[in-house]
Amino acid sequence: MDVSCWDGTLSLNEFSRAARTFAEKWKIGNSAFPPWLWVNVPKRPFVASQQVDGFLSLENICLIRPSKVCGAEVSHLEEEETGFSEKEVAIDDATLVLSNHHEMHYYDFHIVYSASYRVPVLYFRGYYSDGCPLQLNEIEKDLPACSAKVLLESKWTFITQEEHPYLNRPWYKLHPCGTSEWMKLLFLGEAALAEKRVAIELYLVSWFSVVGQVIGLRIPIEMMNDRTN
């Protein structure tokens, strides 16, 4: 397809293909991370579509935060005073008690296809090591410094909270309304170097090279350069 008349979007089938390509290249080029997994979405009874629906998932990415030094730690858990009475033995000599607690933040990422915008959307959420969800202001502290810049300056990239299309719980996402515009620009730029065609299988790879910057997941150069695969 000629880049000049392409509108920057892709179909669900193209998304599935691009997802496969993306996951494969990721596994090869980014072995420090676990692989992206494809999750099939069970068909809903009232949806007539014959297409296989699904999304890419990367979960339990752990981010170790330095432990707070000061004593007055603001805990995300409310603490209660009632516990054991002094008589009761809760631990024994064989129990290891660690005094130094690192705060661990975990992140899940899903790449989901948006039928209305016809582009992929990155959904993500963060949580503490006990499962309690992270709020956006806490997540923003975890994002790389360049990401804050990108979010502020670009009118195309912003984080919103919306219900995950399949899990029915609020997740954060990078709003897709500008995606087709900048994908077209991105491919136009690349087409200037190479052929004029749009290699749609590489859509997600290119897409992620931008989106990944916001969340701090960088794509290694190898993934980007290998266009012969």
Added chain:
Amino acid sequence: MAKQERSGGSILQFSPFQSFVDEGFWHRLSSLKLNKFGIDDSPIAITGFYAPCSHSQVSNHLTLLSESLPCDESEQSSVPAISLGNRNRCSVPGILYNTNTLEAYHALDKKSLLKEEAKKIWEDIHTGKAVEDSAVLLRFLLISFADLKKWSFHYWFAFPALVFDPPVTVVELKPASQWFTSEEADSVSVACNGWRNSSLTAGVPFFLVCIASNSHATIRHLKDWEACQGDGRKQVLFGFYDPCHLPNNPGWPLRNFLALICSRWNLKTVHFLCYRENRGFADLGVSLVGEAVITIPQGWRDLQCVPNAVGWELNKGRHISRVINLAKSMDPAMLAISAADLNLKLMRWRAWPSLNLDELSSTKCLLLGAGTLGCQVARMLMAWGVRKITLLDNGRVAMSNPLRQSLYTLDNCLNGGDFKAMAAVKSLKQIFPAVEAEGVVMAIPMPGHPVSSQEEESVLEDCRRLHELVESHDAVFLLTDTRESRWLPALLCANANKITITAALGFDSFLVMRHGSGPLNSSNDVKAESEIALSGDMDSLALADSGGERLGCYFCNDVVAPTDSTANRTLDQQCTVTRPGLAPIASSLAAELFVDILHHPNGIFAGVIADSTNSGGGDQPLGILPHQIRGSLHQFSQMTLVGHASESCTACSSTVITEYRKKGKEFLLPAINHPTYLEDLTGLTELMKSASSFKLDCNNETDDDDDDDDDYVEL
């Protein structure tokens, strides 16, 4: 950190299990509690999941997901489970005690609950079940209280471990790669990977590692123990999935494993393998092998003699319960707020960067009239992010109202009809729970409606109340259904210099206008005035004491708007019906005009700007800020007009305002009681002529019949 107790080894210290509860578990529990369990608080069998450690710096957790709760066959599972096979989800059985009250939660006998679970483990060891299905060694306990009003969950895990007395000691503990020869290590890795990759064994957390004299390693089930004896086995190690990452301590599962080993097979020295992984493959550098020395406690042969148990999870080192609050993601009201905010932010990001959402959400709006106009304006304001809305109306919802007054339904009409102001507030809250809406049931005192001396007190009280309402709000919308009911509000708004928007309907025509600023300075506006004076913006000098440049109010219009005569047909006052489409159109324009005023740098003092170049610095994507908008459905036309303030206006002239400020009730009572008072004061006769015909409308109003439902008024 091992304690030196006796020669021969230090006490083996185990790293406790850590719990992790996915949000989905709480969602599911809430839903089950609400829909299925009700007040039944009998214990529930649940499933936990864990996997061997896969990160050199972070331990793995015992995880609960929404799938941990029992599955209902009747429930359609529309949620895809991210299935990794049993590879990373080794199931362990658990039990949940979820109480109905916080008191019951705190009153649970934790000691005996722990003992009960420990007893089950003990029995499984003695009967041999633990050999067949070793996951039962990791049986756990969870107590919880789900507060479904506040969306907070109190919970506490226990991982029962049978206590050895005296404790187990460790002779040696080192990385597996240092324990085995390199041949053995390779073989062990291969065997472990095979065990982990087979769906039959991936979920079996306890196993035997048998190493032959030729360094070949095989992994066997625990029940093959007897078969592993002899046959020239060089060594047999007891392996288990270790969630812990620490280099000097094994994980919690080893505790009950050792209990099993010494009970069943009577071993006093045990070689164990803490199996840990890296990126999905066995990592013998991180995995540990150790030699433990056990003194079999007295009485352990006896099934009846259950050892003591420990295992309640510490909360940051303390023996207290945990609480997690999920209101932000579960409370529908909070979700509605996020969604609404998102909507507005998108508007700002994409189309109107200078949209001031904070200002909108903090502006207090007073709506006088909760009829066709009032209902629509309230909804529009909420859509714009306005959160503070007061509605004033003394009427009740009549049977024909719901059709045209968009906040009411049939239920509001029953039993004589709810008070409109209160029904409207309730309806607004149902649409958007975070709105701060108040209702005031009150009649607006009107000129030309004389009151008896007995009623004087209460009418003055109403005036005072209205005065306070105007003072305490930032913007006032005049949305009533008669002309004379707008008089007092217009006066009070001019007096207090508040943003005032009037909307009025004819049969097929409407008027939406913003009142100009008041004639006299109020202390609030001194700053604004001086700023404008300094900027020298001629167009905005709308506050000269002469009143010449001030924009007019609703009552100024009639006298000084000569251009109105063609568009403004005098409408038949007997007619009480308007085209249904008019009210929504007028209400929408009123709300939009209001938003524009808020964003204009000069606010209430803004003149009419013809083009967008003269906007004083901010974005004004919509261009002009009209004074009056008059529209007609007869020709589907609309035009904007300008009318300046009249020095003889009965509502906003300096004469009248000064008189009001000076004389208070001595001004109000005559104005209400004597038809000619205002006319004499300002020199007008118009009001007197209309006043007599208002007596008819007055009757209609108080009867609360069908004629009341249209905000018809003479324009």
